[in-house]
Amino acid sequence: MTTHLVGLGVLVVVGAVYPLVFPGALTIAIAVLLFAGWATAWDVLGGWNGQVSLGHASFVGLGAYVVAIGASHGIAPWWALPLAAVAAAVLAYGWGWTTFRLRGPYFSLSTIAVAEILRLIAINEGWLTGGATGVFIATLPEPFGIDLFSRTAQFYLALAFAAGVIATVIVVSRIRFGYQLRAVREDEEAAMAAGLDPTGVKLRAFMLSAALTAVGGGLYGMVLAFIEPHVIFSLLLSVQIALTSIIGGRGTVWGPAVGALILVGAGEAFRTTFAQANLLIYGVLILAVVLFVPRGIVGELVRRHVRRRYARRAQS
Amino acid sequence: MRSSFAAVVAAAVMALAAPAPATAQIEVGVINSLSGNFAAFGERYRTGLQVALDEINAKGGIKGQPLTLSIQDDRSDAQSALAAAEAFAGKGVPVVIGSYASSITGPLAQFLTRRKVPLIVLGSADDSITKPGSPWVFRAKHTSTIVATAYFDYFDHLKATDKSVPLESVAMIYGNGAWPSSLGKVGKQLAAARGYKIVGDQAYDQGVTDFRPILNRFRAANPDILYIVSYAEDGVAITRQMREVGLGAKVIAIDTSAALPSFVQQVGPSAEYVATAVSWSRDVKYPGAGDLYERLKAKAGGEPSFYEAEGYLALMVAADALGRADPKSRESVRDALAATDITTPVTTVNFKSSDGVQGQNPIRSLILQIQDGRHVTVFPADLAAQPPRHPTPAWSAR
Numbered sequence: 001m002t003t004h005l006v007g008l009g010v011l012v013v014v015g016a017v018y019p020l021v022f023p024g025a026l027t028i029a030i031a032v033l034l035f036a037g038w039a040t041a042w043d044v045l046g047g048w049n050g051q052v053s054l055g056h057a058s059f060v061g062l063g064a065y066v067v068a069i070g071a072s073h074g075i076a077p078w079w080a081l082p083l084a085a086v087a088a089a090v091l092a093y094g095w096g097w098t099t100f101r102l103r104g105p106y107f108s109l110s111t112i113a114v115a116e117i118l119r120l121i122a123i124n125e126g127w128l129t130g131g132a133t134g135v136f137i138a139t140l141p142e143p144f145g146i147d148l149f150s151r152t153a154q155f156y157l158a159l160a161f162a163a164g165v166i167a168t169v170i171v172v173s174r175i176r177f178g179y180q181l182r183a184v185r186e187d188e189e190a191a192m193a194a195g196l197d198p199t200g201v202k203l204r205a206f207m208l209s210a211a212l213t214a215v216g217g218g219l220y221g222m223v224l225a226f227i228e229p230h231v232i233f234s235l236l237l238s239v240q241i242a243l244t245s246i247i248g249g250r251g252t253v254w255g256p257a258v259g260a261l262i263l264v265g266a267g268e269a270f271r272t273t274f275a276q277a278n279l280l281i282y283g284v285l286i287l288a289v290v291l292f293v294p295r296g297i298v299g300e301l302v303r304r305h306v307r308r309r310y311a312r313r314a315q316s
Numbered sequence: 317m318r319s320s321f322a323a324v325v326a327a328a329v330m331a332l333a334a335p336a337p338a339t340a341q342i343e344v345g346v347i348n349s350l351s352g353n354f355a356a357f358g359e360r361y362r363t364g365l366q367v368a369l370d371e372i373n374a375k376g377g378i379k380g381q382p383l384t385l386s387i388q389d390d391r392s393d394a395q396s397a398l399a400a401a402e403a404f405a406g407k408g409v410p411v412v413i414g415s416y417a418s419s420i421t422g423p424l425a426q427f428l429t430r431r432k433v434p435l436i437v438l439g440s441a442d443d444s445i446t447k448p449g450s451p452w453v454f455r456a457k458h459t460s461t462i463v464a465t466a467y468f469d470y471f472d473h474l475k476a477t478d479k480s481v482p483l484e485s486v487a488m489i490y491g492n493g494a495w496p497s498s499l500g501k502v503g504k505q506l507a508a509a510r511g512y513k514i515v516g517d518q519a520y521d522q523g524v525t526d527f528r529p530i531l532n533r534f535r536a537a538n539p540d541i542l543y544i545v546s547y548a549e550d551g552v553a554i555t556r557q558m559r560e561v562g563l564g565a566k567v568i569a570i571d572t573s574a575a576l577p578s579f580v581q582q583v584g585p586s587a588e589y590v591a592t593a594v595s596w597s598r599d600v601k602y603p604g605a606g607d608l609y610e611r612l613k614a615k616a617g618g619e620p621s622f623y624e625a626e627g628y629l630a631l632m633v634a635a636d637a638l639g640r641a642d643p644k645s646r647e648s649v650r651d652a653l654a655a656t657d658i659t660t661p662v663t664t665v666n667f668k669s670s671d672g673v674q675g676q677n678p679i680r681s682l683i684l685q686i687q688d689g690r691h692v693t694v695f696p697a698d699l700a701a702q703p704p705r706h707p708t709p710a711w712s713a714r
Contacts, residue, residue, distance in 0.1 A: 024403065134494060136444060150430075
């Protein structure tokens with residue numbers, strides 16, 4: 001627990017000074033923080049609860065669209081973001097209610113379908129979403145004179161988002177709900193025998209995961225200032241979110257954040273150094289992690305740490 | 317030992333911190349999709365940019381200083397493009413050129429406007445980038461409105477020149493991506509405004525391969541004009557299946573797909589008579605077009621398309637403005653861009669704003685028709701190499 005709080009403290013302190021040290025590299029830092037938040041939120045369902053979603057782009061897109069449509073109707077982001085979270089939770093409730101009776105890969109497949117449905121809605125309901133050509137966020141209010149389009153403001157919002165999601169997971173991992181999540185992940189029958197309602201637990205995990213992801217999606221909308229449905233609801237984005245968490249280490253507090261730092265950081269480093277080969281090298285990196293560190297980077301570290309502790313105890 | 321190590325470190329730090337030797341050159345930032353989904357287009361744009369760069373530097377650069385390009389890959393992804401744009405904004409480049417997809421160029425335009433860096437659009441044709449636009453964003457190439465208008469101007473022209481062939485009804489098929497849907501949308505408005513009856517109107521999801529149900533329905537409606545907006549593979553499938561189901565029309569226009577050199581090879585003789593809009597072709601009557609074609613072809617190592625020409629155009633516009641401006645001041649470069657008035661081998665360029673449009677060149681799109689297996693410019697008449705072959709005969713008569 002203390003380790004986690006120290007980690008959170010380090011994140012906030014490093015984050016607080018980052019814009020002063022690297023004022024010219026904020027976009028990439030925002031991307032790292034958003035992916036850290038999304039992957040951590042994904043992990044509530046995918047890691048702690050063992051239900052792999054390949055549709056989290058739905059919530060990112062939903063968040064972005066709520067902020068964009070809100071902005072065009074004069075609804076400020078501080079109202080739009082909670083609204084997006086509620087909308088995402090409601091969507092997750094309906095979606096989970098119908099699909100959590102399915103097990104294993106069937107749930108994952110259904111998540112792809114939902115993102116696809118949202119994409120088609122965004123394309124065809126042009127009166128609401130701007131249709132296939134997308135929608136601009138042209139103006140945002142300026143609370144206390146802060147320009148919400150400035151990268152510095154967006155950086156601190158993304159930092160608050162990532163830290164908030166990680167803090168939520170630290171809390172969840174300690175409370176009863178967190179143990180319920182893990183019980184359902186390990187063995188649904190046993191959890192049921194112990195008096196748990198697995199569908200209810202999964203539903204709550206999904207709603208929490210969705211709501212958190214949508215908040216990050218809203219911030220992403222503000223960063224892009226232009227949203228196109230084919231891109232924001234793409235399967236690629238869903239896979240990236242899941243992959244970030246898997247590479248970093250599912251079911252660990254810091255795994256997804258470390259995954260975001262490595263994947264987004266490496267993506268940017270490769271982009272600027274390896275020209276056209278960058279995606280190839282990126283693919284090789286992912287392959288190497290999956291082959292040699294299948295538990296994810298932080299997952300592997302945690303396992304080694306636990307083993308060493310047992311070994312030491314056995315010796316004494 | 318330790319002190320010598322410290323000395324080495326200190327020397328290294330000083331070497332890194334020391335200002336680079338003052339090379340008098342002007343660097344333009346380029347954000348292009350060189351890897352990922354749009355890499356095929358990015359490669360074509362790069363060829364065009366390179367040909368323009370060679371030409372500019374062979375003529376002595378900008379005010380005697382050589383021009384260089386700082387090219388950053390955006391991995392076909394908006395977030396990477398924004399990171400590259402931030403680097404350029406911090407680095408002090410006078411102007412940025414980029415990128416292909418509107419999902420990337422839209423965020424770029426928003427960001428660079430806020431950072432007050434002039435942007436010349438490389439590939440995106442989405443209306444919304446220059447309407448309402450921004451004082452910092454310039455586009456020499458076409459928009460969806462310009463292209464759709466070119467098609468309907470062409471239809472009107474055919475109707476006016478050959479009154480024996482009535483052109484009254486139009487049927488439309490378009491993909492649901494950003495570009496096809498906006499061409500479809502503007503097309504519908506123009507058809508209504510110019511008195512064409514819409515007898516078929518169908519959007520399809522990208523990735524569909526069987527168009528026969530749509531085409532059969534269209535055949536029953538018997539349209540005079542077919543207005544089709546598709547990506548590469550879809551357009552080939554649509555044309556083949558049109559012949560299969562026997563859907564003909566007096567005018568067949570297929571956007572994007574039919575403009576690619578590979579279309580003729582893949583579709584074969586059925587490609588004859590098909591019309592398509594482009595921003596440039598090798599036989600257009602602008603001075604130097606033929607010469608540009610040869611240079612693009614040599615650089616590309618294959619048949620160039622209008623994409624290479626658009627890359628060339630973007631850098632020529634940048635170079636012209638830099639030549640009239642103080643390259644150290646972005647305001648000055650922006651003002652010079654706004655005052656642009658040049659003729660290139662690709663097209664004429666000016667950025668006179670009108671009815672809610674800003675920073676957009678009112679480029680005259682060309683209509684090409686496939687004649688004897690080649691793309692031939694047929695409209696507008698004063699730029700055309702050949703007259704259009706009209707009307708398109710029925711499939712049974714070919």
